[in-house]
Amino acid sequence: MTKQHASPPASGANSRRANAPLGFTTRAIHHAYDPSDHHGAVAPPVYFTSTYAFDSVAENEAAAAQGGMLYAREYNPTTAILEARLANLEGAEAGLALATGMAAIGTLMLGLLSQGDEVVVHRTLYTNTMALTETGLPRFGIKVVPVDLADPSNLDAAATDRTRLVYFETPVNPLSDVLDIAAIAARANARGIQVAVDSTFASPALQRPIEHGADIVVHSLTKYISGHGDVLGGAVMGRKATIARLHSHGIRYLTGATMSPMAAALILRGLKTLPLRMERHGHNALAIATMLQGHPAVRWVSYPQLPSHPGHAIARRQMSAGSGMLAFGLHTGFDGARRLMDRLSLFGRAVSLGDAESLIMHPASLNRARRSIHPEAHLADGVGEDLIRLSAGLEDAADLLDDLFQGLDGL
Numbered sequence: 001m002t003k004q005h006a007s008p009p010a011s012g013a014n015s016r017r018a019n020a021p022l023g024f025t026t027r028a029i030h031h032a033y034d035p036s037d038h039h040g041a042v043a044p045p046v047y048f049t050s051t052y053a054f055d056s057v058a059e060n061e062a063a064a065a066q067g068g069m070l071y072a073r074e075y076n077p078t079t080a081i082l083e084a085r086l087a088n089l090e091g092a093e094a095g096l097a098l099a100t101g102m103a104a105i106g107t108l109m110l111g112l113l114s115q116g117d118e119v120v121v122h123r124t125l126y127t128n129t130m131a132l133t134e135t136g137l138p139r140f141g142i143k144v145v146p147v148d149l150a151d152p153s154n155l156d157a158a159a160t161d162r163t164r165l166v167y168f169e170t171p172v173n174p175l176s177d178v179l180d181i182a183a184i185a186a187r188a189n190a191r192g193i194q195v196a197v198d199s200t201f202a203s204p205a206l207q208r209p210i211e212h213g214a215d216i217v218v219h220s221l222t223k224y225i226s227g228h229g230d231v232l233g234g235a236v237m238g239r240k241a242t243i244a245r246l247h248s249h250g251i252r253y254l255t256g257a258t259m260s261p262m263a264a265a266l267i268l269r270g271l272k273t274l275p276l277r278m279e280r281h282g283h284n285a286l287a288i289a290t291m292l293q294g295h296p297a298v299r300w301v302s303y304p305q306l307p308s309h310p311g312h313a314i315a316r317r318q319m320s321a322g323s324g325m326l327a328f329g330l331h332t333g334f335d336g337a338r339r340l341m342d343r344l345s346l347f348g349r350a351v352s353l354g355d356a357e358s359l360i361m362h363p364a365s366l367n368r369a370r371r372s373i374h375p376e377a378h379l380a381d382g383v384g385e386d387l388i389r390l391s392a393g394l395e396d397a398a399d400l401l402d403d404l405f406q407g408l409d410g411l
Contacts, residue, residue: 024089024205025275032084046265047077072258074251079264083235085271086225089204090217092237096246097264101200101220102128103257104234106136107250108196108218112242113164115141120158122149122168123381124175126198127363130380146381150311152183159191169198170209171315174363174389175382176201176302176327178311181318185213194242200224201353205278207319216242223354224323226270227277231263277356277394281324284358284400285392289326291401297336297411299386302327324393325353329386336411337362337388343407346400347390358393358400 022030033044050072054060060070069075079097087095098104109132113119121133123146133144147158149168159166166188170179185195196216197209203224209217219225221233234257236246251258282305289303301308304315305322315322330336341349347360364385370377379385392400 027088028085028205028274029272031088032081044078044081044265044268046261048261049076072261073256074247074258076259076261076264078261078268079259082259082264082268082271085268086204086219086235087237087243089208089271090237091208091210092217092243093240094243095235095237096243096251097221097259097267098234098236098251098255099257099259099263100232101218101222101234102132103255104218104220104236105129105198106132107246107255107257108216108236109137109142109165109167110140110254111246111250112194113137113142116162117164118143118145118160118162119165119167120145120147120149120155120163120193121166122172122179123147124172124177124383125169125380126173127380129169129198135376149179149184150177152180152187155184155187159188159193163191163193165194165196167196167198169201170207170318171201171304171323171325173198173201173325174327174361174387176304176309176325177382178304178309178315178318180314181209181212181214185215189213189215196238201325202319202323203274203278203354205275206282206321206323209318210237212318215239221267222352224278224281225274225354226267227274227354227356228266228270229352229355229357231266231270233259233263233267278321278323280394281354281392282322284395284397285322285324285326285390287397288390288392288400288404289328291404292326292328295408297330297332297408299329299331324391325389326392327387327389329384329388330408330411332411333386334364337386338365340388340407340411344403346395346403353389353391355391356394358395359391361389363387363389 035042038045052069063070083095083097098107137144145158147154168179188195194215197214198218199207199209200220200223216238219235221235286305289301289306292298293301303326304311347358350359351361363383367377367379
């Protein structure tokens with residue numbers, strides 16, 4: 001479905017506005033849903049069904065031939081609304097919603113890459129994406145080439161005639177570094193290589209990679225798009241042919257990582273307030289980053305909207321504003337990071353991000369704990385043992401600053 005509410009008739013000075021495209025916030029609330037198609041329900045219904053019945057064998061056969069509504073692993077009306085809405089907001093032709101962010105990344109990689117193919121990735125990736133690229137994909141004969149894409153020219157030496165995909169995050173987890181989407185995409189596309197960008201740290205409210213030349217956008221919907229820390233989800237958006245391949249291969253038999261209809265409904269609900277939430281996240285993060293930058297206990301701060309950030313100019317060019325994500329380190333390093341976190345009362349010590357609640361984590365502490373079970377565990381390139389990742393929530397900025405001030409006192 002692609003119906004939207006019709007605009008009232010207009011004339012004179014208002015006629016141009018009536019014919020103008022709907023704004024981002026309006027589409028985040030209305031796109032791909034018409035209550036009149038669902039008995040007038042203002043909120044999209046949640047379709048709980050594992051399969052679909054047909055009035056005749058012929059209709060059943062037609063649906064099967066067209067890859068249509070047969071089984072809930074491959075299609076659900078609630079999820080279809082979410083997919084259409086996300087694709088619209090990203091400026092993509094189509095979208096695919098999946099059970100988790102890692103399901104989205106895994107389906108993307110396994111759906112597009114085959115034995116003998118190569119994928120170029122940025123040297124710093126989310127921990128579990130790094131596990132997939134370091135140990136998962138090589139098991140299937142897919143070569144992974146890590147490169148520092150902060151310098152887009154490094155792609156020239158890394159790409160070969162077997163390279164099928166360039167994959168990176170921006171802003172980068174957990175460093176909050178910024179990569180130049182347009183510059184990387186221009187070099188990759190000139191060689192016929194697709195570019196996939198994990199834009200989770202920004203959300204489509206702040207950054208739309210396809211507008212800068214990327215072919216595919218990936219999100220962990222668990223984070224900003226849902227925004228309430230109560231559901232898991234992932235999504236891939238891109239061209240219709242790409243999404244059709246991921247749907248027919250990935251969801252049908254490669255991963256089967258189907259999103260539940262209840263999760264889709266919760267994410268649709270969160271999506272309606274995404275622009276408002278991102279404005280508050282960014283406001284709070286900038287206040288925190290500015291305070292930290294001037295605090296004597298703090299050695300460094302990484303927040304793209306600070307003029308001191310190395311990627312500030314790129315961020316201003318490809319992002320409309322800052323998100324709630326920042327990283328910083330203390331002069332007291334690893335031990336100081338642990339002491340600070342234990343002193344905080346408003347910040348949840350948790351590994352996710354993008355929630356209404358402010359969250360904070362220390363990757364090095366978690367990595368040391370993981371090594372007791374997985375000796376091969378290590379921090380991503382560029383992530384030091386002093387790094388603290390902070391996700392600014394929606395609380396009053398003054399309260400967050402007061403909590404950080406008392407936590408930093410004497411460190």
